[in-house]
Amino acid sequence: MTQQTSASQNPNQNPNPGKIKFFAKREKIYPRRVNGRYRKLKWLAMIVTLAIYYLAPFLRWDRGEYAPSQAILIDLPSRRAYWFFIEIWPQEVYYLTAILIFAAIGLFFATSLLGRVWCGYFCPQTVWTDLFIWVERIVQGDRNARKRLDQSPWGFEKIWKKGLTHLIWVLIGLFTAGAFVFYFNDAPTLWADILRGDVSGTVLAFVAGLTFSTYLMAGFAREQVCTYMCPYARFQSGMFDKDTLIIGYDQHRGEPRGSHKKGESWDGRGHCIDCTACVQVCPAGIDIRNGLQMECIACGLCVDACDEIMDKVGLPRGLIRYDTEGNLENAYKSGKREKIRFVRPRTIYYALVLSVLFGVVTYSLLTRSLFDLHVLHDRNPLFVTLSDGSIRNGYEVKILNKQYDPRLYAIEVSGVPGAELSVRAAGNPDVKALEVAANAVGHYHVFVSAPAQENDRVPIHFTLRDNETGHEDHYESIFISRRSR
Amino acid sequence: MTHHNDDHKNEVDDITGVETTGHEWDGIKELNNPAPRWWLWIFYITVIWSIGYWVVYPAWPTISGATKGAIGWTQYEKLARDQAEIAAVQATYMARFAGADFDTIMNDPALYEFAVAGGRAVFKDNCATCHGTGGAGGPGYPNLNDDDWLWGGSIEAIYTTLLYGIRSTHDLTRQSQMPAFLADGLLKRDDVIKVVDYVLAANKEGTVDIDHPGRAIFKEQCVSCHGNDGRGLREFGAPNLMDAIWLYGVNASSVYKTVSQAHNREAVYQTVAQGRNSIMPHWEGRLEDHTIRQLAVYVHALGGGEESSVTDDTTNFSEPEPEPEPESGED
Numbered sequence: 001m002t003q004q005t006s007a008s009q010n011p012n013q014n015p016n017p018g019k020i021k022f023f024a025k026r027e028k029i030y031p032r033r034v035n036g037r038y039r040k041l042k043w044l045a046m047i048v049t050l051a052i053y054y055l056a057p058f059l060r061w062d063r064g065e066y067a068p069s070q071a072i073l074i075d076l077p078s079r080r081a082y083w084f085f086i087e088i089w090p091q092e093v094y095y096l097t098a099i100l101i102f103a104a105i106g107l108f109f110a111t112s113l114l115g116r117v118w119c120g121y122f123c124p125q126t127v128w129t130d131l132f133i134w135v136e137r138i139v140q141g142d143r144n145a146r147k148r149l150d151q152s153p154w155g156f157e158k159i160w161k162k163g164l165t166h167l168i169w170v171l172i173g174l175f176t177a178g179a180f181v182f183y184f185n186d187a188p189t190l191w192a193d194i195l196r197g198d199v200s201g202t203v204l205a206f207v208a209g210l211t212f213s214t215y216l217m218a219g220f221a222r223e224q225v226c227t228y229m230c231p232y233a234r235f236q237s238g239m240f241d242k243d244t245l246i247i248g249y250d251q252h253r254g255e256p257r258g259s260h261k262k263g264e265s266w267d268g269r270g271h272c273i274d275c276t277a278c279v280q281v282c283p284a285g286i287d288i289r290n291g292l293q294m295e296c297i298a299c300g301l302c303v304d305a306c307d308e309i310m311d312k313v314g315l316p317r318g319l320i321r322y323d324t325e326g327n328l329e330n331a332y333k334s335g336k337r338e339k340i341r342f343v344r345p346r347t348i349y350y351a352l353v354l355s356v357l358f359g360v361v362t363y364s365l366l367t368r369s370l371f372d373l374h375v376l377h378d379r380n381p382l383f384v385t386l387s388d389g390s391i392r393n394g395y396e397v398k399i400l401n402k403q404y405d406p407r408l409y410a411i412e413v414s415g416v417p418g419a420e421l422s423v424r425a426a427g428n429p430d431v432k433a434l435e436v437a438a439n440a441v442g443h444y445h446v447f448v449s450a451p452a453q454e455n456d457r458v459p460i461h462f463t464l465r466d467n468e469t470g471h472e473d474h475y476e477s478i479f480i481s482r483r484s485r
Numbered sequence: 486m487t488h489h490n491d492d493h494k495n496e497v498d499d500i501t502g503v504e505t506t507g508h509e510w511d512g513i514k515e516l517n518n519p520a521p522r523w524w525l526w527i528f529y530i531t532v533i534w535s536i537g538y539w540v541v542y543p544a545w546p547t548i549s550g551a552t553k554g555a556i557g558w559t560q561y562e563k564l565a566r567d568q569a570e571i572a573a574v575q576a577t578y579m580a581r582f583a584g585a586d587f588d589t590i591m592n593d594p595a596l597y598e599f600a601v602a603g604g605r606a607v608f609k610d611n612c613a614t615c616h617g618t619g620g621a622g623g624p625g626y627p628n629l630n631d632d633d634w635l636w637g638g639s640i641e642a643i644y645t646t647l648l649y650g651i652r653s654t655h656d657l658t659r660q661s662q663m664p665a666f667l668a669d670g671l672l673k674r675d676d677v678i679k680v681v682d683y684v685l686a687a688n689k690e691g692t693v694d695i696d697h698p699g700r701a702i703f704k705e706q707c708v709s710c711h712g713n714d715g716r717g718l719r720e721f722g723a724p725n726l727m728d729a730i731w732l733y734g735v736n737a738s739s740v741y742k743t744v745s746q747a748h749n750r751e752a753v754y755q756t757v758a759q760g761r762n763s764i765m766p767h768w769e770g771r772l773e774d775h776t777i778r779q780l781a782v783y784v785h786a787l788g789g790g791e792e793s794s795v796t797d798d799t800t801n802f803s804e805p806e807p808e809p810e811p812e813s814g815e816d
Binding site for chain 2: 378379380381384385386387388389392394424425426427428445447
């Protein structure tokens with residue numbers, strides 16, 4: 001991997017030749033417009049991902065009258081997360097961990113097969129940067145026009161063009177931030193609240209913060225996020241091997257490069273006409289002909305640019321192409337392009353891990369308990385002697401009803417001979433029919449009375465039964481008869 | 486070695502082209518690299534911000550206090566505002582709670598929880614000193630978790646005890662007295678030992694031994710309050726002597742342990758000989774009525790609370806049972 005330092009490209013940067021400069025200023029990139037296969041794919045990916053992002057909060061999913069009917073919702077005040085048929089309670093956040101691991105391995109798998117497709121097409125940083133560049137181009141014109149505008153003195157044209165660009169950027173940022181808060185509130189209600197101008201300070205603060213960060217990241221930081229901030233960029237090359245699809249320049253075919261006039265012979269020279277189209281379209285501002293570089297997000301726009309040129313000069317496409325490192329190295333010399341080996345130890349390994357993980361997550365989601373029992377022994381007092389000499393222990397019982405309707409539960413104890421269970425709550429409920437509201441945690445203080453046991457503390461087993469389904473959950477606690485001797 | 490040399494003021498570092506500060510440590514020279522511009526600007530902005538802060542908020546100490554801010558903000562005022570916010574949330578419950586009788590409260594989950602939560606906090610402030618944070622009491626201080634109540638365990642009875650106290654200075658106080666039989670010369674030492682033996686034996690066996698030498702003394706001196714069967718009378722706040730709970734026992738659960746019988750014997754002896762008359766203060770006039778009612782619900786909820794219908798305050802106690810044993814052979 002070689003990396004051109006910007007200092008060598010811009011020798012004027014250092015006012016003191018021979019002196020070391022420790023800071024290389026970012027050079028602004030003006031990506032040129034390009035058409036082609038990968039550009040079309042990129043537009044498509046942008047439309048699909050943005051549509052998902054903006055529209056997903058408005059999808060409905062019926063969960064009955066006791067739970068929200070928004071398909072995707074992170075309900076922070078109630079501490080619940082909903083995703084269609086999946087609901088996650090705070091203590092089940094390990095599902096989120098599993099989903100994140102799944103996403104990470106999925107990224108590794110995709111990377112080992114197709115290279116950095118995530119970076120080039122789906123990463124929000126890429127999508128929004130692409131959108132912002134598109135706005136820039138609509139308002140200010142293409143690469144050269146934008147360059148000229150930047151170099152021209154401030155005047156009416158520059159002010160209105162720049163102003164309009166930034167205004168649209170801020171508006172996009174506002175909509176991005178606005179869509180984000182919909183994931184945390186009932187979207188139609190919040191939308192109505194926004195239209196009435198009646199929104200909480202929290203919502204406003206998040207909208208302001210995210211508007212600013214979108215404006216900053218997609219408007220200014222852009223490729224610097226990928227190069228300097230993103231950890232994936234740094235370790236994704238670790239997933240590459242000779243069979244990974246990468247964007248590459250076929251240097252055996254292209255070199256030696258040089259300008260070419262129509263009708264000139266191609267003998268004794270490479271196919272690269274050094275038109276720098278590939279450099280001009282690059283949103284990362286690199287020259288792909290220098291080989292695979294960390295800054296390359298594999299968007300394929302240079303492939304489109306080069307193919308366009310190759311068509312014009314009447315040479316076959318693919319001087320820059322999506323191909324494996326092996327093919328880029330050997331295909332031109334041998335005249336034979338190897339078939340891409342998608343099935344390799346690395347991909348098999350990732351696929352295996354992915355499917356195992358998918359199986360585990362699916363299994364645990366399918367077998368997720370719909371109610372849980374938690375029992376906490378009272379700390380003070382640990383036990384109470386009753387007038388007949390028997391012993392009573394108190395327990396804080398929590399019943400987690402994850403179902404979308406109120407349920408009645410029966411609670412029982414076993415393991416302590418002669419144990420009797422009672423509960424003290426409003427309306428003197430029956431221990432065989434403790435009601436717990438839908439999608440909520442029920443708290444009950446229950447008492448177990450039993451003759452003093454032989455041992456100071458003996459295990460006691462709590463059983464909770466859903467009266468409707470008959471399903472059970474269990475919890476082990478202790479029964480204390482006296483202070484430890 | 487450190488030295489400062491003014492001659493080096495304008496020395497320029499060969500490699501970086503940056504001026505040195507003239508500071509040198511063992512040949513290492515400090516370069517005069519200014520702080521980044523963005524950092525400097527943030528610094529200036531915070532300086533300007535602080536001036537605004539001085540104006541708006543209390544900032545500068547004076548001899549008697551501090552400068553008042555332009556908006557009149559103080560921590561006291563903020564505390565008062567926060568407390569008012571909480572009180573406003575409470576008010577909705579409090580209005581319902583204050584207007585509800587015990588029967589309503591005990592059957593309304595929201596009111597019940599409100600009472601228990603409020604009672605728990607007030608208990609720790611006012612009651613825990615004697616009864617313990619968990620209400621488990623100690624020698625001389627009743628355990629409020631158990632089912633043994635001197636004056637009744639219904640919500641109404643607990644409320645009454647809380648209002649007027651026991652042997653308190655309130656006019657309506659609950660009043661009972663355990664005489665100091667030995668100290669006041671009512672009984673001789675031998676008789677005290679006999680009656681203590683009798684009480685402990687009866688308690689241990691669970692039945693009255695009519696042939697016990699202490700039985701006669703018990704009948705003469707104790708039944709008027711503790712009942713013929715020794716099971717106490719709540720009317721007088723007289724404890725049940727047949728149960729496993731000893732207010733002044735060293736360790737209530739040790740009753741079953743032979744080894745600690747001596748301790749109980751000593752404690753019971755002390756009680757009979759010297760009398761025991763501890764005080765529960767009245768809370769009427771010292772706590773708000775709704776607070777006392779919250780406390781009553783909380784204590785009732787600790788586990789020993791009784792149904793109102795079973796023991797309706799002090800009026801509903803068990804009638805003295807007819808003499809179980811034949812009169813003959815006693816006198």
